[in-house]
Amino acid sequence: MIDREQVLHVARLARLRLSDAEVETMTGELSKVLDHIEKISELDLDGVEPTSHVVELENVLREDVPRPSISREQALEQAPDSDGTGFRVPSPGA
Amino acid sequence: MSADLLGLTGAQAAAKVAGGEIDAGELFGAYRERAAAEKLNAFLWVAEEAPAVADGPLGGVPLAVKDLFCTEGVHSAAGSRILEGYRPPYTSTAVRNLTEAGATLLGKTNMDEFAMGSSNENSGYGPVKNPWDETRVPGGSSGGSAAAVAAGLAPWAIGTDTGGSIRQPASLCGIVGLKPTYGAVSRYGMIAFASSLDQAGPLTRDVTDAALLFRHMVGRDPCDSTSTGHPEDIKLPEAERVDGMKFGVPPELTGEGVEPGVKEVFEATLKLLEDLGGELVEVGLPHSPHGIAAYYVIAPAEASANLARFDGVRYGPRKGNGDLLSLYEETRAEGFGDEVKRRILLGTYALSSGYYDAYYGTAQKVRTKIADDFRAAFEQVDLIVTPTSPTVAFGLGERTEDPLAMYLSDALTVPMPLAGIPAISIPGGLSDGLPVGIQLAGPAFSENRIFEAAHALEGAIGFDGSSARA
Numbered sequence: 420m421i422d423r424e425q426v427l428h429v430a431r432l433a434r435l436r437l438s439d440a441e442v443e444t445m446t447g448e449l450s451k452v453l454d455h456i457e458k459i460s461e462l463d464l465d466g467v468e469p470t471s472h473v474v475e476l477e478n479v480l481r482e483d484v485p486r487p488s489i490s491r492e493q494a495l496e497q498a499p500d501s502d503g504t505g506f507r508v509p510s511p512g513a
Numbered sequence: 514m515s516a517d518l519l520g521l522t523g524a525q526a527a528a529k530v531a532g533g534e535i536d537a538g539e540l541f542g543a544y545r546e547r548a549a550a551e552k553l554n555a556f557l558w559v560a561e562e563a564p565a566v567a568d569g570p571l572g573g574v575p576l577a578v579k580d581l582f583c584t585e586g587v588h589s590a591a592g593s594r595i596l597e598g599y600r601p602p603y604t605s606t607a608v609r610n611l612t613e614a615g616a617t618l619l620g621k622t623n624m625d626e627f628a629m630g631s632s633n634e635n636s637g638y639g640p641v642k643n644p645w646d647e648t649r650v651p652g653g654s655s656g657g658s659a660a661a662v663a664a665g666l667a668p669w670a671i672g673t674d675t676g677g678s679i680r681q682p683a684s685l686c687g688i689v690g691l692k693p694t695y696g697a698v699s700r701y702g703m704i705a706f707a708s709s710l711d712q713a714g715p716l717t718r719d720v721t722d723a724a725l726l727f728r729h730m731v732g733r734d735p736c737d738s739t740s741t742g743h744p745e746d747i748k749l750p751e752a753e754r755v756d757g758m759k760f761g762v763p764p765e766l767t768g769e770g771v772e773p774g775v776k777e778v779f780e781a782t783l784k785l786l787e788d789l790g791g792e793l794v795e796v797g798l799p800h801s802p803h804g805i806a807a808y809y810v811i812a813p814a815e816a817s818a819n820l821a822r823f824d825g826v827r828y829g830p831r832k833g834n835g836d837l838l839s840l841y842e843e844t845r846a847e848g849f850g851d852e853v854k855r856r857i858l859l860g861t862y863a864l865s866s867g868y869y870d871a872y873y874g875t876a877q878k879v880r881t882k883i884a885d886d887f888r889a890a891f892e893q894v895d896l897i898v899t900p901t902s903p904t905v906a907f908g909l910g911e912r913t914e915d916p917l918a919m920y921l922s923d924a925l926t927v928p929m930p931l932a933g934i935p936a937i938s939i940p941g942g943l944s945d946g947l948p949v950g951i952q953l954a955g956p957a958f959s960e961n962r963i964f965e966a967a968h969a970l971e972g973a974i975g976f977d978g979s980s981a982r983a
Binding site for chain 1: 599600602603696702709719735738739741764800803804805807809810817821824825826827828829830831833835836837838839840841842843845846849851854855857858859861862865870871874875876877878879880881882916917932933957
């Protein structure tokens with residue numbers, strides 16, 4: 420179960436603006452999905468190690484030397500707004 | 514396009530190009546024309562002209578590529594409006610490996626937005642129709658790639674599979690699809706959905722084509738530190754029998770929820786495996802029925818983090834009314850579709866303070882149990898056989914109002930990526946005129962074994978997909 424307030428809280432955390440109608444639908448749909456998910460809490464999982472990754476790898480390292488990368492011009496080419504040296508956004512204080 | 518050209522598999526076309534019997538430019542032109550004129554909405558972008566062909570074993574045979582693979586200077590939006598118009602400055606390793614081996618980029622295929630879906634109805638660019646019945650879905654999320662291959666709009670294609678996104682559309686469209694072992698193929702340049710599950714693989718007309726494409730996709734890549742490459746050389750399969758092989762049949766993935774028509778084709782396939790010299794053994798996968806629940810915690814949790822980067826700052830359209838918060842919130846509200854929003858909310862919730870252990874921690878433990886079940890089963894058997902999808906292709910719109918029903922479409926394909934193991938779907942026959950897929954899964958890095966068994970089975974089944982290419 421998830422209620423309206425929780426959906427709004429999570430939407431704020433995820434920087435998603437939802438319309439009132441969306442909050443309504445999402446609350447219903449997510450509750451139904453969570454009801455299904457919550458069945459796993461009935462399993463006996465004491466002492467089971469969690470799997471975060473299926474490949475056993477550790478410390479994949481490379482030499483710390485500079486390599487060619489894309490240019491600043493290429494990086495800025497797709498920007499919705501740029502001053503030619505960086506991405507331009509409204510001031511966080513505005 | 515001549516029927517002769519259209520009738521060739523990718524491997525056959527490559528051999529004819531190499532032998533000088535057909536011209537690579539002519540082959541490309543013929544497919545380009547079909548792809549540009551298609552009515553299934555399978556393609557989001559089709560190449561204007563034949564690219565330069567690298568000399569290689571793939572012989573200039575055109576390749577359709579799922580929209581989420583970055584291709585330098587070419588539309589790559591992962592089926593999302595939030596990346597509309599995006600042309601990446603680099604090419605994904607999987608695509609680069611294939612083009613260096615001689616494949617040519619024919620076009621980018623439609624998909625569920627950010628690979629989230631089982632019907633292709635979550636695309637920001639409209640749904641794809643199933644070439645076997647245009648009132649039905651092609652499956653998803655690699656629905657465009659599957660429909661393109663089934664309809665003969667491309668000789669072969671690549672897609673990605675996170676919970677079934679290669680195998681389920683392959684099943685619903687009557688073609689072959691392989692989800693490789695996690696790590697075999699680099700994820701560099703794939704627009705990420707769930708990084709611990711995502712894996713690229715081929716969608717093809719037959720098993721030989723799948724092996725040939727896969728051979729040229731694998732490799733360790735310094736740009737993806739989780740990539741391992743493959744410990745074996747990938748062989749083109751030749752087996753016509755499966756003598757001595759043991760096939761595990763798990764009741765958990767072959768019984769409940771599987772519709773009668775699918776069950777009928779599945780049972781006929783089991784009989785064929787015995788005729789070919791295989792032995793059937795019942796094996797238990799007791800935690801697999803919890804796969805969907807674990808998956809719908811883990812995949813959305815990873816997605817909520819991966820999709821944080823789409824914020825209107827560096828690429829894609831920007832919305833908002835002058836302040837930074839509304840820039841983020843409006844860009845994401847307008848750019849993402851409903852399913853993507855649903856999963857971001859679900860994943861953010863599962864990772865949020867107070868819920869992390871109950872959801873994410875528990876789901877990761879279930880993942881361990883699912884992988885342990887497979888490990889135990891593979892001590893008894895060589896491969897596991899199940900239907901790929903519990904149903905044949907469903908109607909457009911039939912499951913869009915019920916997210917959980919849509920999620921359960923992947924019940925038989927989700928356990929394998931959770932365990933990181935490979936699985937193939939091949940056409941097993943028709944039920945009421947619609948394709949039914951058969952899934953063969955094996956231990957990590959057993960792709961050669963899977964290809965051999967699938968090749969023998971394919972020969973015995975003798976599936977004819979030519980009517981969908983008409």
